[in-house]
Amino acid sequence: MQIKALPGFRDFYPEDFAYRRHILEAWRRVALRYGFEEYDGPPLEQVDLYTVKSGEEIVTQLYAFTDKGGREVALRPEMTPTLARMVSARARGLKKPIRWFSMPQLFRYERQQRGRLREHFQLNCDLIGEAGPAGDAEIIALAVDIMRELGLTSGDVRVRLSDRRLLNAVLGEVGLPEGQHGLAYQLLDKLGRGEYGKVKEALEEGGAPPDALARLEKVREIRDWDGLSDAFPAAANAADPLRQVVGTLEAMGLGEFVDLDLTIVRGLAYYTGVVFELFDARGELRAICGGGRYDHLLEALGGDALPALGFGMGDVVLLELLRERGLLPQASPQVDVFLAAVTPEDLPEVLGLAHLLRDHGFRVEYPLTMTGVGKQLGLANSRGARYAVVLGPEDRKRGEVQLKDLGSGEQRSVSQAELPKILRGMGLEDSRAPSPQPSQTSHG
RNA sequence: GUGGUUGUAGCUCAAUCGGUUAGAGCGCCGGAUUGUGGUUCCGGAGGUUGCGGGUUCGAUUCCCGUCAGCCACCCCA
Numbered sequence: 281m282q283i284k285a286l287p288g289f290r291d292f293y294p295e296d297f298a299y300r301r302h303i304l305e306a307w308r309r310v311a312l313r314y315g316f317e318e319y320d321g322p323p324l325e326q327v328d329l330y331t332v333k334s335g336e337e338i339v340t341q342l343y344a345f346t347d348k349g350g351r352e353v354a355l356r357p358e359m360t361p362t363l364a365r366m367v368s369a370r371a372r373g374l375k376k377p378i379r380w381f382s383m384p385q386l387f388r389y390e391r392q393q394r395g396r397l398r399e400h401f402q403l404n405c406d407l408i409g410e411a412g413p414a415g416d417a418e419i420i421a422l423a424v425d426i427m428r429e430l431g432l433t434s435g436d437v438r439v440r441l442s443d444r445r446l447l448n449a450v451l452g453e454v455g456l457p458e459g460q461h462g463l464a465y466q467l468l469d470k471l472g473r474g475e476y477g478k479v480k481e482a483l484e485e486g487g488a489p490p491d492a493l494a495r496l497e498k499v500r501e502i503r504d505w506d507g508l509s510d511a512f513p514a515a516a517n518a519a520d521p522l523r524q525v526v527g528t529l530e531a532m533g534l535g536e537f538v539d540l541d542l543t544i545v546r547g548l549a550y551y552t553g554v555v556f557e558l559f560d561a562r563g564e565l566r567a568i569c570g571g572g573r574y575d576h577l578l579e580a581l582g583g584d585a586l587p588a589l590g591f592g593m594g595d596v597v598l599l600e601l602l603r604e605r606g607l608l609p610q611a612s613p614q615v616d617v618f619l620a621a622v623t624p625e626d627l628p629e630v631l632g633l634a635h636l637l638r639d640h641g642f643r644v645e646y647p648l649t650m651t652g653v654g655k656q657l658g659l660a661n662s663r664g665a666r667y668a669v670v671l672g673p674e675d676r677k678r679g680e681v682q683l684k685d686l687g688s689g690e691q692r693s694v695s696q697a698e699l700p701k702i703l704r705g706m707g708l709e710d711s712r713a714p715s716p717q718p719s720q721t722s723h724g
Numbered sequence: 725g726u727g728g729u730u731g732u733a734g735c736u737c738a739a740u741c742g743g744u745u746a747g748a749g750c751g752c753c754g755g756a757u758u759g760u761g762g763u764u765c766c767g768g769a770g771g772u773u774g775c776g777g778g779u780u781c782g783a784u785u786c787c788c789g790u791c792a793g794c795c796a797c798c799c800c801a
Contacts, residue, residue, distance in 0.1 A: 287793090341801090357801055387801085388801055390800085391798095393793095393794075393795075394793095394795085396800080402801060475798095546800090567800085570800085592801060594801070620760080622758095623758090623759090652759085652760090653761090654758090654759090654761065655757085655761090656761085658762080660761065661761045662761090662762090670759070673759090682759085684761085689761085689762090691760080
């Protein structure tokens, strides 16, 4: 019986890893572009970190166990508690607003489905210490720009935007007491779905006015500010922050991505303001990204009271969407130059030349076992090499090599000494790390 | 955790009503080709039909269990 990867866990074969890297590098590029700094924490934490505030539900889906020291521990299911702890520990000393991002691998023990595994990579971007709507717009713009970075347009991806403050005003306007807001959120989330009836019954049994629920259903049809004012004239006043967020996004030129959608609830209980999700425009896949404002969470976790907001974006659904839209990168050549030896006597020189080229930062391969030149060129071809260098007795006599462009088939004889310079001139990149720069101390 | 559905080669699929040695394409390996790759041609390897049990003279096919994938719940990183 062959042992396979655990259910919900992925093997990343080279082609899969290339896709993963494509996504994670796009995440990092855009986050850095927004001035965010990267951080990380431990993948294993005390269970208490998650049981205190993250809601009871998450605890039932933890990868948790007792370690050899008798500690109750869990693989991290989300990053926010770790972030809150790290920020709290240094909150007084950090310049606000704090812009931090992380790309942790997260774990949840639940039955897997398409787009939902037991492990995934998730970009977390958080903006801490900024209470105004400009911060909300900044964080949403970051999420949208990642979509654009990956080649997705407003025809592929939509932002659905809502605001807890506005929703609370709506619930108040229709006459639902605060004690029933939790169920009402569930109702909104289920609008138009099969389980709607169950939640509705629960609300009615709790004494919710039937006409209030009927009125609440209109939330589903609201798509713009006029629609909001018509349906809920009193609550519309609470829409100011959200209007400012949308206005800011429009000023950035990202307005075409954004839809007002008050049925966006988000499961996490700690959201206090703007909440949003990113979906594929056809609505076939699960949410790509979800986030919002959580102004009281840091204080609730025992830290300073700091306004905060952020989002999480997983790699799994994003990968599916990119695959469907044909936006995944073609496998790029893995080597620049493949060296071929004509006879075994040429091998020492091939090895020396290979090493020289590698020292220059070229990606170089040569055959590990001696075969015919045809076979070696076949290998060069299958390795995606751009150039082949053929070295035989005749070439050695003249101190030259045959340089062959494997794309065009053109071949010429060039001197060994000038090979690095010639290759550089043909546009091959230097894979070496840039030479060290004096460290910048601009923060001081 | 609950319910439904599907499992045949690395991948995509075929195999008549339950009937001989489970096939094809792609991919992989070798050869045609001992100083020149891709294309082409020839050949080869690769299967306990997910696994276990049952019915039957005989099971890829029918039944049960189990594991895994998918879908819907639950819930939503």
